[in-house]
Amino acid sequence: MSNLVFYTNPMSRGRIIRWMLEEVGLPYEARILHWETADAKAADYRAINPMGKVPAIVHDGVVVTECAAICAYLADAFPQAGLAPPVHSPLRGPYYRWLFFGAGPIEQAVGAKVMNLEPTTDQSRSLGFGSMDDVLGAVEGAVKDRAYLVGDGFTAADLYLASHLSWGMNFGTIEKRPAFETYVERHLQRPAARRADEIDDALIAAEAQPTA
Ligand SMILES: N[C@@H](CCC(=O)N[C@@H](CS)C(=O)NCC(=O)O)C(=O)O
Numbered sequence: 387m388s389n390l391v392f393y394t395n396p397m398s399r400g401r402i403i404r405w406m407l408e409e410v411g412l413p414y415e416a417r418i419l420h421w422e423t424a425d426a427k428a429a430d431y432r433a434i435n436p437m438g439k440v441p442a443i444v445h446d447g448v449v450v451t452e453c454a455a456i457c458a459y460l461a462d463a464f465p466q467a468g469l470a471p472p473v474h475s476p477l478r479g480p481y482y483r484w485l486f487f488g489a490g491p492i493e494q495a496v497g498a499k500v501m502n503l504e505p506t507t508d509q510s511r512s513l514g515f516g517s518m519d520d521v522l523g524a525v526e527g528a529v530k531d532r533a534y535l536v537g538d539g540f541t542a543a544d545l546y547l548a549s550h551l552s553w554g555m556n557f558g559t560i561e562k563r564p565a566f567e568t569y570v571e572r573h574l575q576r577p578a579a580r581r582a583d584e585i586d587d588a589l590i591a592a593e594a595q596p597t598a
Contacts, residue, residue, distance in 0.1 A: 388414055388415035390414040390444075390446075391414070391415045391416075391443065391444045391445075392404070392416045392441065392442075392443050393419055393426075393434065393441060394416060394417070394418060395420065396418070396586035396593075397586075398441065399441060399549075400586075401583070401586050402453045402546060403443065403453060403456050403460075404582040404585060405578060405579050406457050406460050406469075406545055407460070409467055409545065411467065411578070426439060435449075435451045437451070442456075445460075453546065453549075454485045457469075458470070461541070461542040469540070469545070470542055471536060480543075481535075481536045484535045484536070484546075484547055485542065485546055487525075488547050490514055491515035491524075493550075494513070494515040496550070496554055498513075498515070499559050500559055522560065526563055526566070529565050529569040530565040532569075533569075545573070547569075548569060548570050551566045552570045555570070
């Protein structure tokens with residue numbers, strides 16, 4: 387068994403972590419969990435993620451769930467990949483800010499949109515994401531005319547934000563804006579992003595094949 391095990395499904399947020407693992411570039415063992423057979427809800431997987439959700443990783447016996455946490459963990463565990471600013475760099479501030487912004491306000495705003503829940507002005511004061519418009523405005527301000535969220539290099543925060551924007555624009559939950567499209571296109575060209583997509587797309591295609 388590998389010391390880096392990745393639990394995923396190719397049609398899930400696990401694609402974010404596949405991209406991250408391909409950026410890290412070290413061997414890992416992927417275990418595909420299937421919705422139909424409810425693998426993710428079985429007791430042995432619930433021992434890893436009690437939510438019964440993917441993705442999750444187990445690295446040297448350390449369990450990490452939650453995409454943003456997995457991105458942050460892998461970037462720190464494998465610093466040679468250069469996916470995070472050094473721990474004591476001031477860039478760590480915006481790096482954390484945008485990772486958490488993705489896991490918090492963006493996730494919540496998209497979830498509310500999927501559920502057709504449009505907060506009123508009064509509600510938006512107490513909701514962590516405020517409104518979709520404010521969330522998208524903040525993100526646009528961060529990426530407009532900029533290649534990277536933090537400093538002058540690609541980090542796990544870019545990987546996570548580009549994944550959210552790409553997924554959201556493809557599924558109509560995030561409005562297409564030129565700044566988002568430019569930002570996403572740039573990062574999705576990365577060799578690791580392409581490799582990750584190829585692997586997950588091949589898994590989806592294989593599962594779609596009728597069995598004899
Ligand atoms: N907050 C989690 C969300 C994980 C999540 O919702 N995963 C979905 C797939 S994208 C899942 O496993 N759904 C199956 C289920 O809930 O039964 C994260 O960021 O990793």
